[in-house]
Amino acid sequence: MSSQTPTKFDVVVVGAGPAGASAAYLLAKAGYKVLIVERGRGAGTKELFGGKIYAEPLRTVWPDLDKEAPIHRWVTRERISFVKGERVTTVEFKLGRKVAFTTYLTEMAKWMTNKAVESGAILVDEVRVDEIIVENGRVKGIRSGPDTIEADVVVDAEGVNRILLEKLGLAEKIKPDQVALGVKEVINIGKKAMNERLLLDEGEGLAWFMVGDVTAGIPGGGFMYTMKDTIALGLVLHIGKAYEAAKTGELKHTVPMLLEKLRTHPFFSKIWGDADVLEYGAHMTIEGGLRYMPKKLYMPGLVVVGDAAGLLLNTGYTIRGVDYAVYSGKLAAETIIEALESDGPTEENLRKYEERVRESFMFRELVKHRGIEKVMEDPMFFTKLPAMLNILLAKLYEQDYEEPTVLEALLDSVKESDVSLSKFMLKLFSVVSKL
C-alpha cells in the first residue's frame, strides 16, 4: 500500500462488487472518508454472473442509472425451454414493460466503483484482505499481509466465498448443498446476427432459461442472455447433488463438458453456430438465501452486505443477486451514516442495519420463497417434468396417421416419464406456492 494512503478511515469497504460499491458511493457522497479495498486488478476483474440485473433497486442508489450505466440490452423477452434429448418445448413471454437489463458485471462493477471514486472514495486494488481485525469484541480495521488499516466501520462485501467472515467466526464453513456452481461462456455472435436470429429490435434483449437434460440429472439449469453483441451461455449446477452424482458415477461428463454439450446442442447452437468463444469463467452462487445468511449481519464496527450476507434470491428460474447486493449496500450506508452521526458504530446502532434488511423487500422475498431450492432439487422438476412435456407434445405432433386425444396423450406421457400423477399435483402445488 502506498505511503500516501492514510491509515485511518471512517469506513473501509472490502470488495468492489455491487454491494461494496453501492455502500462506498453513498458513504463518500455523504462526506465520509471511505477506502475500497479490492483484490482484483481494478474493479470488476473477479466478477461473474449470469447476465441480468433488475433496475429499480439500483435506481434508488443511482437515479441516473438508465442514462449512465453500461446497459447492454433491456430484457423484452423471457424464454423457458424444457429439454429432453433432441425434443425441446419452449415458452416465450414478450414483456409489456422493461424491468431488467443485461450487461457484463465486469463493466457494471467498474461503473459503480467509479461512481464511488468520483464521489471521493479511494480505491486500492490488487490488495487481498487477509483478516478483519477485532479488538475487545469490536472490529478495528483490516490486515493485508503486514499492512493494517484502521477504520471506524468495516463493510464486508467479500462475496459468496466468505473467507473473512469464516475466520471471524460469523459464518460457518460453506456446505455443498448451500451453493451452486455457475459456468459461463461469452460467445461473439455479433449484433446483426443476434438481432436477426432472435428477432430482437435494437437495444432489446432475451433471457433464456433451459431446464431438463442440459444439466444431466443435476438440479440446476442452463441460461442464455443477450449482451450488446455477444451472448452469455452457461449452466448453474447444484454443488451438493453434483458431488453425489460424481461419487456414484452417474455423472458421465466433466462440468466443462456439460457446458460444451449445451454449446453444441443441435437445437440451441443454431443461434450462435460456431461463433468464437471470447471468454470462459466460473463462479459460485447461493442456493437458498436464508440458509446462507450468517447468524448476524453486524457486530460492533462491522456490517455484512451482498452475497456474503446471503442476500440473493434463487428461485431456480431466476437469480436476483446484483440488485439485492446494491440495495443491501444502500441499507448499510444509511445505517452507518446514522451511527457515525450519533454515538458511533456500536452493536446497538449497527443492529439497525439488520432490522432494515429484515423489513426490506429482499427479506420478504426470501421468506416467501423459502424452501424453493429444496423443491427444485426434486428430479420431478428438472428431469421428469421436462421429459413429460416433450413426450406429451411428441404424442400429439409426431403422428403419421392417428393422433391420441389430449387426455390419452397426457396419461401416456405421465406413465412414460415415470411421474406419479397425484405426487405431481402435490409437488406442483408446493412449487407454485413458493415460486
Added chain:
Amino acid sequence: MSEEKGLKPIKIEDLLQRTVYDVDEDPHIEIIDERGVPKELTMLCPCSCYTTVGEKLLYSYEGCLECGLCRVLSEPWGLRWEYPKSGRGVQYRFT
C-alpha cells in the same frame, strides 16, 4: 443429449486460452493432504485443474477460475486455499 452435429467441440485447455490470466509465480491453492480433497474434483472443477496420475490427485493452479468449489468440497486441512495476491490470477473482461 445427442452427439454434436457439425459444431467443433473445444477442449478445456483451448477454452481456458480464451480467458486472460496473470499467473502468479506462487500457487494460491495447494493440496496439503489429499485424503481431505475429494477425487470427484477431477469431474467437477470447472477448469479441470484437478487430475489424477494413478491414485495420486494433482492440482495445477494456472487455469484456476477462483470459484471456490474445491474449498467447499474439501476438508479445511486438505487444502491451503487463498485468493491470488497482488491482483494476479484470472482477469475477467466480459463476464
